[in-house]
Amino acid sequence: MKIDGIPFKQTGYFSKLIVDYLEEKEGLKSFYNRFPTFENFKDQIKEKKDNFPKSHRNVLVAALKHQYKNTTASELTKSNIDSLLDENAFTIVTGHQLNLFTGPLYFLHKIIATINLAKKLKEKYPENTFVPVYWMATEDHDFEEINYFNLNGKKLQWNKKVSGAVGKLDTNGLEAVCDTLSSELGSSTNAKYLVELFAEAYLKHNNLTEATRYLANELFKDYGLVIVDGDDADLKQLLVPYVKSDLFDNTSFKNVSASLEKLNQLPENYSVQVNPREINYFYLIDGIRERIIEKKGTFYINDTVLSFTKSEILTELEKHPERFSPNVVCRPLYQEVILPNLCYIGGGGEIAYWLELKAYFNAVEVPFPMLLLRNSVLLVTEKQREKVEKLDLTIADLFLKQNTFINKKIRAISNIDIDFSPQKKQLEEQFQYLYSIAEQTDKSFLGAVKAQEVKQLKGLDALEKRLLKAQKRKLKDHVIRITEIQNELFPNKSLQERQQNFSQFYLEYGQNLIPTLVANLEPLTKNFEVLVLKN
Structure with a gap:
């Protein structure tokens, strides 16, 4: 039951940039395409439809079916994947790191926002299909950010020496975390389900990508969620022209830098979220994910002995596109190149760096998606109310x-x-x-x-x-x-959603937790919502 809401501006937890974006301040309008309203999706649909090749749809669906070969997808998820072959099918996307056992609670809020927006858009534009998508950040290498979750004020942590992209990490060592989780949760029916869910995800899958796919699929398959792993050779083949542009012309660096300069000239003194590098790609191979640096025509892989001439790195890119991993500046472009996407849903920090990217998208002639601040929710028990x-x-x-x-x-x-x-x-x-x-x-x-x-x-x-x-x-x-x-x-x-794990609430509310959130959260709200959970 929803009892209240408070404008994001009044919470004190969101930056001036995000508050001004939500208020559609004039100075920011050149940094985004269309503000997310149901009416504005009409033009966004047309623009994406006119600029998304049919060939990309074929590659996307084939890759997704391959990625799902070991996953028991629901009929709705299968239908959503198949629908992406149709020129009238579009995606609504959120992305998130491969946090252990989903990490902070807002993992649920982000995905539910995609599900609800897709559903609302179907009501508004019934001639189209809208598919909710979770983009797994499998190529990220910040293990310390994802190797734990909080439960009952305690930090349950996976201790492991690692290197390279986290998606390829084997799941060895998570038995200890599972045992700790079991002792912490107790022996109720909901507790047993949570322990089984953790064990099935992390102890019966070989790497973190497959474990996370299983977990997200189990939680959201009834809503037709489609899960995408960008660490895919066939999908990255579509990115090759843009990687070339970045390697040899520094296209992202030039355009994002110009946007930052323009943003810095605004009187509001907004803080910069990310700074581009001359080349915004990593080299990804055998436990290595290191920056590509060009010096006097030679391309070096940072902190390794690897180097390439211009012709060698071009050959490497064309033969092994999967070895080129976009950083935070170029990952959004990759997403929009391979998906018929209309809207990206993210937290305040994510929306802030997306606002730096529109000029780059324009330069490479890829439609810039709508940007929607995800739902934020304070969950309150009856006793707390x-x-x-x-x-x-x-x-x-x-x-x-x-x-x-x-x-x-x-x-x-x-x-x-x-x-x-x-x-x-x-x-x-x-x-x-x-x-x-x-x-x-x-x-x-x-x-x-x-x-x-x-x-x-x-x-x-x-x-x-x-x-x-x-x-x-x-x-x-x-x-x-x-x-x-x-x-x-x-x-x-x-904020509760940044500290606590969903298991703390699932323990008490069980299978009602996610349906309650889905039923009560509005995707286009400008309020931080407050929800009383009832048993």
């Missing part, structure tokens, strides 16, 4: 920084006024009179008057803080209660 209501808290209160939150509530419930703003205003008015006298008599006194004003205002600040501190002691029990509920809902003083 009752506590919030009993303490007379609002949702907006809970999103405040803790010190501000406590001070606000203490002021609200105190039987004395702890706000000295009227006294400060009155003091400032009195000093304005003193300034006017000094101006008319001896201007050298202005400094003395100013010093006295600052001193007295500081004195009032000190008295106000001291009184507030005294009231906190007096109302200690109330402070403890409101702090406890905020800490429950915002673990580690951060």
